[in-house]
Amino acid sequence: MTMTDHPTLPLVDPLDRAAINAALVRWGTRAKPAGSLGQLEDLAVRLAGISGTCPPPVVERPSVVVFAADHGVVAEGASAWPAEITGLMVHAMAGEAAAINAFAATVGAEVLLVDVGVAADLGHLPGVRHRKVRAGTANLAHGPAMTVDQARTALAVGIEVADELIAAGTDCLVAGDMGIGNTTPSAALIGALAGSPADAVTGTGAGLPADQLPHKTALVAAAMERSEAIEDPLVLLAEVGGLEIAAMAGLYLGAASAGIPFIIDGVIAASAACVAEALVPGTAARGIAGHLSTEPAAVVALKHLGLDPLLDLELRLGEGTGACLAIPLLQAAARALRDMADLPAA
Amino acid sequence: MTMTDHPTLPLVDPLDRAAINAALVRWGTRAKPAGSLGQLEDLAVRLAGISGTCPPPVVERPSVVVFAADHGVVAEGASAWPAEITGLMVHAMAGEAAAINAFAATVGAEVLLVDVGVAADLGHLPGVRHRKVRAGTANLAHGPAMTVDQARTALAVGIEVADELIAAGTDCLVAGDMGIGNTTPSAALIGALAGSPADAVTGTGAGLPADQLPHKTALVAAAMERSEAIEDPLVLLAEVGGLEIAAMAGLYLGAASAGIPFIIDGVIAASAACVAEALVPGTAARGIAGHLSTEPAAVVALKHLGLDPLLDLELRLGEGTGACLAIPLLQAAARALRDMADLPAA
Numbered sequence: 001m002t003m004t005d006h007p008t009l010p011l012v013d014p015l016d017r018a019a020i021n022a023a024l025v026r027w028g029t030r031a032k033p034a035g036s037l038g039q040l041e042d043l044a045v046r047l048a049g050i051s052g053t054c055p056p057p058v059v060e061r062p063s064v065v066v067f068a069a070d071h072g073v074v075a076e077g078a079s080a081w082p083a084e085i086t087g088l089m090v091h092a093m094a095g096e097a098a099a100i101n102a103f104a105a106t107v108g109a110e111v112l113l114v115d116v117g118v119a120a121d122l123g124h125l126p127g128v129r130h131r132k133v134r135a136g137t138a139n140l141a142h143g144p145a146m147t148v149d150q151a152r153t154a155l156a157v158g159i160e161v162a163d164e165l166i167a168a169g170t171d172c173l174v175a176g177d178m179g180i181g182n183t184t185p186s187a188a189l190i191g192a193l194a195g196s197p198a199d200a201v202t203g204t205g206a207g208l209p210a211d212q213l214p215h216k217t218a219l220v221a222a223a224m225e226r227s228e229a230i231e232d233p234l235v236l237l238a239e240v241g242g243l244e245i246a247a248m249a250g251l252y253l254g255a256a257s258a259g260i261p262f263i264i265d266g267v268i269a270a271s272a273a274c275v276a277e278a279l280v281p282g283t284a285a286r287g288i289a290g291h292l293s294t295e296p297a298a299v300v301a302l303k304h305l306g307l308d309p310l311l312d313l314e315l316r317l318g319e320g321t322g323a324c325l326a327i328p329l330l331q332a333a334a335r336a337l338r339d340m341a342d343l344p345a346a
Numbered sequence: 347m348t349m350t351d352h353p354t355l356p357l358v359d360p361l362d363r364a365a366i367n368a369a370l371v372r373w374g375t376r377a378k379p380a381g382s383l384g385q386l387e388d389l390a391v392r393l394a395g396i397s398g399t400c401p402p403p404v405v406e407r408p409s410v411v412v413f414a415a416d417h418g419v420v421a422e423g424a425s426a427w428p429a430e431i432t433g434l435m436v437h438a439m440a441g442e443a444a445a446i447n448a449f450a451a452t453v454g455a456e457v458l459l460v461d462v463g464v465a466a467d468l469g470h471l472p473g474v475r476h477r478k479v480r481a482g483t484a485n486l487a488h489g490p491a492m493t494v495d496q497a498r499t500a501l502a503v504g505i506e507v508a509d510e511l512i513a514a515g516t517d518c519l520v521a522g523d524m525g526i527g528n529t530t531p532s533a534a535l536i537g538a539l540a541g542s543p544a545d546a547v548t549g550t551g552a553g554l555p556a557d558q559l560p561h562k563t564a565l566v567a568a569a570m571e572r573s574e575a576i577e578d579p580l581v582l583l584a585e586v587g588g589l590e591i592a593a594m595a596g597l598y599l600g601a602a603s604a605g606i607p608f609i610i611d612g613v614i615a616a617s618a619a620c621v622a623e624a625l626v627p628g629t630a631a632r633g634i635a636g637h638l639s640t641e642p643a644a645v646v647a648l649k650h651l652g653l654d655p656l657l658d659l660e661l662r663l664g665e666g667t668g669a670c671l672a673i674p675l676l677q678a679a680a681r682a683l684r685d686m687a688d689l690p691a692a
Contacts, residue, residue, distance in 0.1 A: 030445075031435065031438050031443070031444060032444075032445055032663055033426070033427075033552040033553040033662070033663070034553060036552060036553075036661065036662045036663040037445065037661060037663055037667070038640070038659045038660025038661045038662070039659040039660055039661075040659060040661070080379070081379075089377065092377050092687045095687070096685070097377070097685060097686060097687035098377060098378075098686065098687070099376075099377075099378055099383065099682050099686055101685065102678060102681040102682040102684075102685045102686060103678045103681075103682065105681065106674055106677045106678040106681055107674055107678075206379040206382060207379040207380060207382075294384070310659065311657070312658060313384045313385040313386055313656065313675075314384025314385050315382065315383060315384045315385075315386070316379070316382045316384070317378055317379070317382040317383055321383070324678075325674065325675065325678060328452055328453055328671065328674045329659075329671065331452045332448060332449045332452040332453075332670075332671060335448040335449075335451065335452055336445050336448040336449065338448075339442070339443060339447065339448045340443060340444065340445055340448060341438045341441070341443035341444070
């Protein structure tokens with residue numbers, strides 16, 4: 001895919017080779033058997049490359065931004081849940097009564113809620129950033145989910161939130177999603193961007209009965225077929241994507257541009273990361289795959305992005321939950337590289 | 347195996363079925379798709395069974411106890427490292443410059459160091475509990491690693507430390523190990539207790555060259571053959587075990603008896619958990635497998651104990667590092683079960 005004209009997209013630098021090399025050398029002289037911290041050694045090296053310093057800074061002020069939006073494709077029976085759940089869950093999150101609130105509190109992360117496209121009117125619900133681009137997408141089974149301008153606007157919301165949080169001191173970003181029906185656009189995006197067929201990227205999402213999977217797969221296949229000729233990832237995002245997915249991609253671009261790590265959650269987040277990478281190549285190299293969702297498209301997307309997940313706990317909730325749980329792993333890896341003594345002289 | 351006469355062993359209750367059932371019911375009505383928190387749902391259910399309450403308490407004051415000891419079998423070339431490293435690493439830990447210090451600080455756990463059998467004289471090194479039972483075990487290739495009285499004394503050190511920490515408010519225990527050469531006794535213990543052959547439980551530990559693995563396997567096989575007739579797990583521990591392994595088993599018994607969770611680290615910890623389970627059946631059901639070490643005996647031991655590991659990060663350092671990283675997962679699981687809202691009425 002190639003990009004046509006998106007003057008608002010931020011620049012993303014390649015990873016810092018000097019910092020990466022310094023981190024590799026530094027691990028080699030720490031007081032432990034070579035390689036004995038496994039994936040955490042690779043993680044600290046990545047963090048050095050992202051920050052451009054060795055040892056990389058230890059994350060102190062992580063933030064989770066949950067973007068919420070609805071999906072017209074729910075009318076096709078693509079989800080086990082009614083669309084009304086999206087708004088109700090935003091209420092639950094605002095009341096600190098969702099899983100992401102419990103997980104974020106555990107790891108010391110702040111949670112920001114952003115309505116980029118919930119169908120219900122959330123009024124002036126406190127604790128929510130009201131940036132609704134439209135009240136849910138159109139039904140992608142019958143035409144574009146949104147206009148290209150709307151996709152660009154939702155993307156810009158994500159970039160803007162990242163910029164604002166980073167300016168205020170956030171040093172690690174997690175994008176979470178809340179949007180009934182959003183595994184369908186995610187599957188279509190991942191299928192299109194990774195070049196994988198519909199039946200390899202479509203799963204039962206948040207509890208679709210197995211006998212309805214062929215119908216959902218057909219929806220994804222039709223969306224992918226319609227988008228085959230699309231070259232521009234922003235146009236693809238508008239055609240078969242979602243408003244929260246666009247905003248999540250924007251958040252990643254903002255983090256990558258600023259040189260702070262972002263942690264990718266499950267399949268929705270992975271689709272947003274694929275979009276971000278297509279828009280600005282090099283973005284994914286600055287992302288950390290927090291966990292492996294049970295949705296099949298998650299595996300496809302992470303492979304496409306060249307990322308290995310840290311956790312594999314059979315999570316499939318979204319909201320940023322799996323990514324949030326990976327925050328202590330980033331902290332532990334960077335802290336060990338910074339604080340461990342040299343090998344003792346025996 | 348059966349136990350003969352160990353009057354000092356604590357009692358361990360079976361898991362609380364009522365609390366387990368209450369936790370299962372409570373998950374079923376939380377605001378999320380059924381099962382979407384995967385292994386964390388099972389984890390919170392286990393924690394309810396361990397504590398006897400639903401929702402189970404959220405861990406607030408975790409402690410890591412690193413038991414250090416040396417191993418006579420190092421004289422046989424069983425390790426890639428000289429025995430002197432054990433004492434040097436205790437110094438590094440006392441100076442907060444080891445991996446376990448970085449990880450514990452990350453997750454808010456305190457670290458207590460206990461010398462139960464380091465060969466070197468650690469003098470009055472501050473920050474270390476000096477409870478040396480003997481200055482390293484005898485060479486288990488030539489006879490018993492220690493006397494049964496010494497094994498009992500080391501076990502009692504672990505029980506006593508657990509009791510003391512729990513009385514002071516610790517609500518979750520991790521046992522860590524520091525002992526050059528300790529994958530050899532661990533492999534022998536796991537092989538004997540799980541009924542697995544030497545070549546299935548022997549690995550390269552902390553960096554043994556692959557061409558020396560057959561020699562190490564032969565050491566383990568000989569130790570297992572010699573211990574085949576042993577019925578009493580305490581006698582087995584004395585014959586082919588280690589002082590830090592005995593103390594770790596004691597720590598688990600103390601935690602299990604008091605109704606707080608303990609988190610099992612890598613292969614050394616898993617061998618201690620097998621010993622604890624053999625001494626007091628039901629102990630392992632109160633343990634959480636923090637991670638999957640790359641050592642082959644870790645898989646064998648966890649299968650024998652019926653435990654699924656939470657993390658799989660290719661760690662093989664010991665010290666309690668992998669278990670420590672699992673603490674936030676316990677906290678997140680219990681907190682979600684406690685704080686999440688009921689399913690919204692759609």
